[in-house]
Amino acid sequence: MLERIAGQRPQPRAATRALLKDPSGQPIDDAIVLWFPAPRSATGEDVAEFHIHGGRAVLQALIAAIGAVENLRAAEPGEFTRRAFENGKLDLTEAEGLDDLIHADTERQRRQALRQLKGLLGDKARDWRGQIIAASALVEAAIDFSDEGDVPDELIAPAKAKIEILLDEIEDVLAQEGRSERLRDGLVVAITGPPNVGKSTLMNQLARREVAIVSPHAGTTRDVIEVHLDLDGYPVTVIDTAGIREAIDPVEQEGVRRARSRAAEADLRLWLVDTQAAGDGEDELRAWIAEGQHGFWVVRNKLDEPEAVTPDLSASGWPCFSISAANGRGVPELIGALTRYAAAYFDEGSALITRARHRELLRQSADALGRAIDLPEAAELIAEELRLAAHRLGQLLGRVDVEDILDVIFREFCVGK
Numbered sequence: 001m002l003e004r005i006a007g008q009r010p011q012p013r014a015a016t017r018a019l020l021k022d023p024s025g026q027p028i029d030d031a032i033v034l035w036f037p038a039p040r041s042a043t044g045e046d047v048a049e050f051h052i053h054g055g056r057a058v059l060q061a062l063i064a065a066i067g068a069v070e071n072l073r074a075a076e077p078g079e080f081t082r083r084a085f086e087n088g089k090l091d092l093t094e095a096e097g098l099d100d101l102i103h104a105d106t107e108r109q110r111r112q113a114l115r116q117l118k119g120l121l122g123d124k125a126r127d128w129r130g131q132i133i134a135a136s137a138l139v140e141a142a143i144d145f146s147d148e149g150d151v152p153d154e155l156i157a158p159a160k161a162k163i164e165i166l167l168d169e170i171e172d173v174l175a176q177e178g179r180s181e182r183l184r185d186g187l188v189v190a191i192t193g194p195p196n197v198g199k200s201t202l203m204n205q206l207a208r209r210e211v212a213i214v215s216p217h218a219g220t221t222r223d224v225i226e227v228h229l230d231l232d233g234y235p236v237t238v239i240d241t242a243g244i245r246e247a248i249d250p251v252e253q254e255g256v257r258r259a260r261s262r263a264a265e266a267d268l269r270l271w272l273v274d275t276q277a278a279g280d281g282e283d284e285l286r287a288w289i290a291e292g293q294h295g296f297w298v299v300r301n302k303l304d305e306p307e308a309v310t311p312d313l314s315a316s317g318w319p320c321f322s323i324s325a326a327n328g329r330g331v332p333e334l335i336g337a338l339t340r341y342a343a344a345y346f347d348e349g350s351a352l353i354t355r356a357r358h359r360e361l362l363r364q365s366a367d368a369l370g371r372a373i374d375l376p377e378a379a380e381l382i383a384e385e386l387r388l389a390a391h392r393l394g395q396l397l398g399r400v401d402v403e404d405i406l407d408v409i410f411r412e413f414c415v416g417k
């Protein structure tokens, strides 16, 4: 294929200039080609790279020329990474790290993805799995002995001691409360409150563009609107929602229902109140609190209005901010507080778990180890639990039982990766 298009097969791994030609001999582009013979390539298979001038017509002509070569087809999304995985170049956690790296929007997400790609979780899981297998060997030996009569405690006890240390380590990693999983997806902050208090105006201030319609009509916003902010490297998704009230219009009713449910799921709610409005604007907030919902900041808006009254919000006891979404006063302070909140939330630490998949498998492995420790001297049962614990770590690494999940994971990848 290289000979046909580039007129030559370059030296392995040496960038080589070549005039690319289509099957009729017409030149396509003056380009660089690279040749990586297996197994020293990203996928572990033979790989050829064309570095071309990026125009659409150049690309199309080259793809047509490649397409004319027999037995060649375009790769599926994630197919290169999948082949790299299948050829043992990456474990599954590293492949997931690669996917995260490609999709990282903020600096902190990039660093976390790179940690994953470098195999920090994978290395740990391999080490744990090795230790479980070593403990299993002791238990298996105990089983062999017990065939000959008595069950030797001297074999089971050291195995259990090993497992206890291991279980502590896994529990430490699990105790990181899923914060690094959130760093992948971003922290969600909902702007909520009664109608017309200026929620959409604040949204536009935070987004620094007109993402939401602002109007003096109560009930303007109906759909949930999202913007993704990068606050000092921390990903934060802000959502603007319909004003909460007993709506008559069925469309607005649906908006209020979505507003309530999305705000309830958020990590933090900014409860906006109008310093102009009669009452303290907190009826719905109190109803929410009665339902046990927490994590609110009260934001008093429209401070620029001459008769601005600052209602007594002490009853709710939440952090309080005063702003004018119209002229921007107080908004930098609010953004500063949100940034500190995100920083405190995503305590980077040595967080290793970035996906629910990792958490579930580690949890199941830890549970099996816990059961193994609690079992009396029944060596066969202990061995069974250890097998299960090791198996779960094997699944984490993508070494066992993976066919069904591979499709799900690699489907998320982009074409060309």
Ligand SMILES: Nc1nc2c(ncn2[C@@H]2O[C@H](COP(=O)(O)OP(=O)(O)OP(=O)(O)O)[C@@H](O)[C@H]2O)c(=O)[nH]1
Residues within 6 Å of the ligand: 194, 195, 196, 197, 198, 199, 200, 201, 202, 213, 214, 215, 216, 217, 218, 219, 220, 221, 222, 241, 242, 243, 244, 301, 302, 303, 304, 305, 323, 324, 325, 326, 327
């Ligand atoms: N004076 C003043 N007016 C504001 C301020 N913020 C918003 N407004 C006005 O208040 C009205 C309502 O603003 P919106 O941003 O649409 O309010 P909302 O809370 O999104 O309203 P709904 O989506 O209908 O619930 C508009 O006329 C805005 O111009 C402010 O800080 N000061």
Ligand SMILES: [K+]
Residues within 6 Å of the ligand: 195, 196, 214, 215, 216, 217, 218, 219, 220, 221
């Ligand atoms: K409005």
Ligand SMILES: [Mg+2]
Residues within 6 Å of the ligand: 199, 200, 201, 212, 213, 214, 220, 221, 241, 242, 243
């Ligand atoms: Mg609105």
